[in-house]
Amino acid sequence: MEKLYTICIFTENTLGLLNRISGIFTRRRINIESLSVSETERKGISRFTIVFKSDEREKVEKIVRQIRKIIEVLAVFGYEDPDLVFNELAFFKLDTKNAAGAKQLLEGYKRAKVLFEDEQILIIEKAGTEEEIYSFFKQLKPYGILEFVRSGRIALSRSEKGLAQYLPEAEWAYNI
Amino acid sequence: MKNPSSDILTEKEIPATASATPLSGSEAVIRSLLEEGVDTIFGYPGGAIMPVYDALYHYQDQVNHILVRHEQGAAHAAQGYARITGKPGICLATSGPGATNLVTGITDAMMDSTPLVCITGQVFASLLGTDAFQEADVIGITAPVTKWSYQITDADEIPEVFAKAFYIANSGRPGPVLIDITKNAQVALMSKEFRYTKCKHIISYRPRLQPKQEQVELAARLINEAKKPYLFVGHGVLIAKAEEELKAFVEKTEIPAACTLLGLSAISSDHPQYVGMLGMHGNYSTNKLINEADLVIGLGMRFDDRVTGNVAAFATGAKVIHIDIDPSEINKIIPADAPVIGDAKAVLKALLPLVEKRERNDWLAEFKELDKEEYEKVIKEDLFPEGGQIKMGEVIHRLSEKTAGKAAIVADVGQHQMEAARYYRFKQTDGYITSGGSGTMGFALPAAFGAKVGSPEREVVAVIGDGCFQMTLQELGTIWQSELPVKIIILNNNYLGMVRQWQQLFFDRRYSFVELKNPDFITIAKGFGIDGMKITEREELDSALDTLISSKKAFLLEILVEKELNVFPMVPSGAPVSDIRLE
Numbered sequence: 051m052e053k054l055y056t057i058c059i060f061t062e063n064t065l066g067l068l069n070r071i072s073g074i075f076t077r078r079r080i081n082i083e084s085l086s087v088s089e090t091e092r093k094g095i096s097r098f099t100i101v102f103k104s105d106e107r108e109k110v111e112k113i114v115r116q117i118r119k120i121i122e123v124l125a126v127f128g129y130e131d132p133d134l135v136f137n138e139l140a141f142f143k144l145d146t147k148n149a150a151g152a153k154q155l156l157e158g159y160k161r162a163k164v165l166f167e168d169e170q171i172l173i174i175e176k177a178g179t180e181e182e183i184y185s186f187f188k189q190l191k192p193y194g195i196l197e198f199v200r201s202g203r204i205a206l207s208r209s210e211k212g213l214a215q216y217l218p219e220a221e222w223a224y225n226i
Numbered sequence: 227m228k229n230p231s232s233d234i235l236t237e238k239e240i241p242a243t244a245s246a247t248p249l250s251g252s253e254a255v256i257r258s259l260l261e262e263g264v265d266t267i268f269g270y271p272g273g274a275i276m277p278v279y280d281a282l283y284h285y286q287d288q289v290n291h292i293l294v295r296h297e298q299g300a301a302h303a304a305q306g307y308a309r310i311t312g313k314p315g316i317c318l319a320t321s322g323p324g325a326t327n328l329v330t331g332i333t334d335a336m337m338d339s340t341p342l343v344c345i346t347g348q349v350f351a352s353l354l355g356t357d358a359f360q361e362a363d364v365i366g367i368t369a370p371v372t373k374w375s376y377q378i379t380d381a382d383e384i385p386e387v388f389a390k391a392f393y394i395a396n397s398g399r400p401g402p403v404l405i406d407i408t409k410n411a412q413v414a415l416m417s418k419e420f421r422y423t424k425c426k427h428i429i430s431y432r433p434r435l436q437p438k439q440e441q442v443e444l445a446a447r448l449i450n451e452a453k454k455p456y457l458f459v460g461h462g463v464l465i466a467k468a469e470e471e472l473k474a475f476v477e478k479t480e481i482p483a484a485c486t487l488l489g490l491s492a493i494s495s496d497h498p499q500y501v502g503m504l505g506m507h508g509n510y511s512t513n514k515l516i517n518e519a520d521l522v523i524g525l526g527m528r529f530d531d532r533v534t535g536n537v538a539a540f541a542t543g544a545k546v547i548h549i550d551i552d553p554s555e556i557n558k559i560i561p562a563d564a565p566v567i568g569d570a571k572a573v574l575k576a577l578l579p580l581v582e583k584r585e586r587n588d589w590l591a592e593f594k595e596l597d598k599e600e601y602e603k604v605i606k607e608d609l610f611p612e613g614g615q616i617k618m619g620e621v622i623h624r625l626s627e628k629t630a631g632k633a634a635i636v637a638d639v640g641q642h643q644m645e646a647a648r649y650y651r652f653k654q655t656d657g658y659i660t661s662g663g664s665g666t667m668g669f670a671l672p673a674a675f676g677a678k679v680g681s682p683e684r685e686v687v688a689v690i691g692d693g694c695f696q697m698t699l700q701e702l703g704t705i706w707q708s709e710l711p712v713k714i715i716i717l718n719n720n721y722l723g724m725v726r727q728w729q730q731l732f733f734d735r736r737y738s739f740v741e742l743k744n745p746d747f748i749t750i751a752k753g754f755g756i757d758g759m760k761i762t763e764r765e766e767l768d769s770a771l772d773t774l775i776s777s778k779k780a781f782l783l784e785i786l787v788e789k790e791l792n793v794f795p796m797v798p799s800g801a802p803v804s805d806i807r808l809e
């Protein structure tokens with residue numbers, strides 16, 4: 051059975067890394083479901099959050115080890131959903147003439163709000179998991195979605211350890 | 227740049243005196259190489275790398291630059307040099323086509339863990355991304371086939387990036403790195419004094435040399451418990467220069483040791499514990515008995531599919547110890563019961579006091595028993611044929627005897643490669659240099675002269691098929707110009723023999739585009755100022771090999787061999803290793 055896996059990669063902030071990382075997925079013909087890159091609390095260190103599906107945990111472990119090999123990669127962690135707190139953000143564009151109905155729908159939802167409104171368009175923001183966003187999408191559909199965008203997943207592990215505990219002193223070589 | 231030819235005309239002046247401070251980027255490049263102890267560069271000039279070539283002009287007394295005839299040749303030559311010296315091989319090429327011509331060699335080096343530092347010129351930084359003349363996204367193109375790469379756009383970066391490059395190329399699991407330098411960074415003066423500090427540590431890259439003690443202990447316990455342990459010796463042993471430790475280990479434990487294609491010569495072919503070569507065209511016993519072993523020890527090898535055949539049917543009765551410096555190799559193909567991450571030399575040293583001394587004559591005898599079968603069905607006829615045309619095997623056998631097993635054999639790809647691997651009796655380490663993981667035809671001729679440059683005292687013999695030879699034969703020009711006494715044997719069967727063999731065995735003899743109309747190789751060699759000789763008869767073989775070996779200069783010996791010879795034993799592609807065929 052296919053499952054979602056999330057990999058968090060901590061890297062030095064250098065050019066061309068995304069190319070190297072995505073190459074590892076391409077070679078194994080794995081489709082990346084979502085990707086987000088951001089800074090971390092540490093200077094010069096970036097964080098990649100990559101979500102993809104796999105039918106075997108073992109395959110994910112292989113990918114993690116392969117990514118670890120990239121010189122600028124400081125650490126890589128693989129997770130399943132229960133290990134994480136995660137979310138995405140989505141924006142929906144609607145015609146303002148449908149605003150009333152859409153706004154009414156918003157009332158029943160947490161973490162959904164109007165971000166922008168003028169005579170022509172209404173833009174709604176919804177935060178939540180992929181599933182929550184998908185179900186919101188279905189509810190909103192009758193009001194005519196002109197445009198829709200979703201951010202990639204961002205995630206933090208439920209472990210009590212912070213990045214500082216892993217970097218730079220800790221052992222991030224392969225531990226088996 | 228509008229007019230391509232203006233590329234060379236717009237060259238900027240760079241300071242002519244080597245000692246002037248501050249240094250130009252180009253000079254910093256050469257000085258960095260000198261700091262790393264580089265004595266040889268294999269390269270080919272062009273517009274985007276001309277400033278570096280100009281700087282090189284002033285350092286000819288300190289660096290030997292070998293002008294190849296195609297950048298692929300530079301990469302393979304650098305590989306040959308690296309494989310025999312253990313130092314990184316250096317390639318220098320221009321942007322665009324110069325850089326892309328390196329790619330085959332870089333890929334090959336990546337597959338075979340060979341340290342290379344490739345330096346490519348690049349268009350001015352201001353022109354990057356504009357499809358400027360001879361611009362290519364070399365960093366992008368080579369990302370999947372380099373261990374590391376970096377584009378320098380500022381002269382000040384040069385010393386630090388070079389130091390990093392050398393460290394990465396030749397530490398941990400070695401591999402090729404590429405430095406792309408834009409032309410402005412080559413011509414600009416550094417804004418600070420040139421200072422070179424060798425790199426010894428990169429925070430995000432920490433190869434483990436010393437194994438964890440508990441991993442070693444577990445491995446030792448499995449070894450001591452095993453009744454039929456079996457050791458697979460890979461390239462990692464040669465890279466780690468662990469031959470002595472390996473010898474001590476097998477002598478204490480009496481574990482039968484087989485080599486992978488790239489592990490050949492890590493242990494003498496005559497060693498009583500040596501049982502032969504693994505792999506598709508390895509020995510009969512070495513393959514057959516994999517499924518008899520109760521413990522398999524992979525030492526500096528990666529369970530390539532040419533070794534495992536059908537993975538599901540591989541080493542079915544065995545526990546597995548996998549010793550490798552690269553953690554990503556562990557569990558990649560074969561799950562390991564006891565992984566040991568570390569450098570082969572360090573691991574063997576740690577294992578040696580923990581393993582018990584044993585006699586394993588009965589187990590070893592099982593190999594010898596099957597060897598008899600292989601001898602009767604294959605080897606006898608390969609080495610001592612009673613008529614017919616010359617066979618590849620007998621050529622290698624005679625060569626092995628005449629060079630006392632001490633030459634460095636640089637083999638190309640195909641039947642001749644397998645016959646050379648099978649029948650040369652290696653008595654000196656680094657005795658077999660070939661393209662294993664990539665199987666790159668055309669590897670041998672340039673790799674051979676690279677090896678000769680790296681080890682001038684050693685007899686270097688290139689063993690090449692007629693097909694392979696025509697992939698890089700222009701490198702005869704390099705051999706001639708650089709006066710490199712490389713010995714070349716062409717085993718000519720007028721076929722792309724290995725492909726023909728597969729067509730014969732698996733495609734009902736449909737010989738689809740494998741027959742070659744060959745040129746007169748001797749005339750070609752002569753055109754390049756290289757002496758040569760062609761033989762067709764068995765009676766001529768001995769004296770021809772003598773002529774080849776005694777020649778003080780490069781020499782090409784073409785030997786017409788049996789046209790439809792097949793290499794056996796053979797594990798059919800994807801079959802279990804135990805299905806190895808003798809005919």
Ligand SMILES: Cc1ncc(C[n+]2csc(CCOP(=O)(O)OP(=O)(O)O)c2C)c(N)n1
Binds near residue numbers: 667
């Ligand atoms: C660059 C490249 N192209 C194609 C192949 C596929 N290939 C493997 S062996 C071989 C035949 C080699 O012929 P030859 O050099 O005559 O050697 P022989 O097998 O006859 O000894 C070919 C075409 C390859 N390995 N490399």
